[in-house]
Amino acid sequence: MNMTTPKTTPFVESICWLESRCESVPHGWQIAYNNMLCRLMAADCPARAEVVVRGPYMDDLNLRVTQNTPDPVVAGILRRLERATAQSCEVCRRPGKLRCLDRTVRVLCGHCAGPRLASLALTRVIRDLDKSAKGSPDEEIWWESAPVQLRPLIPASAWQVLDVAGVRSPVRYTSSGRLEEHRPWLEAVRRALDEAT
Secondary structure (H helix, E strand, C coil), X not given: CCCCCCCCCHHHHHHHHHHHCHHHCCHHHHHHHHHHHHHHHXXXXXXXXXXXXXXXXXXXCCEEEEECCCCHHHHHHHHHHHHHHHCECCCCCCECEEEEECCEEEEECHHHHHHHXXXXXXXXXXXXXXXXXXXXXXXXXXXXXXXXXXXXXXXXXXXXXXXXXXXXXXXXXEEHHHHHCCHHHHHHHHHHHHHHC
């Protein structure tokens, strides 16, 4: 009886290399990535021995793995990974969509995007407060034009109400001067949001 070690192929070796890269994949995309690895191993056959898969590559939009030689089965498995990660939050795996976070674009659900967007809005307000402290004119912030994530984070005492004839609901606004009084609180909220993400 001849007991020889089965010969590994470039296909299997590349899948093993992808498996060793699991830690680099965001937590929310781990299941989709592991499912892809299982499907690739199940698709192993002599006809695919020379196919090599490479990655994972993280785009702003999704997670990608590429192949060196066209193979329709492998291509289908890789497309499935791209579709799954383009629609799943990269943090928690809930259904997600593209979110712009300043200069980055990430796939996030509302639950994971909310604190990040709120922190970003607070960072901008604090940056504007720094500018106004350097002699810039007092800037007004109107409720309607303020980012939705920012509105509830500004203390109620900072908002002023303006009654406008012919407008049913009162118009709320604040200014950088009024917000300066609340700077320590705004900075504390931003730190708390940053620690939560």
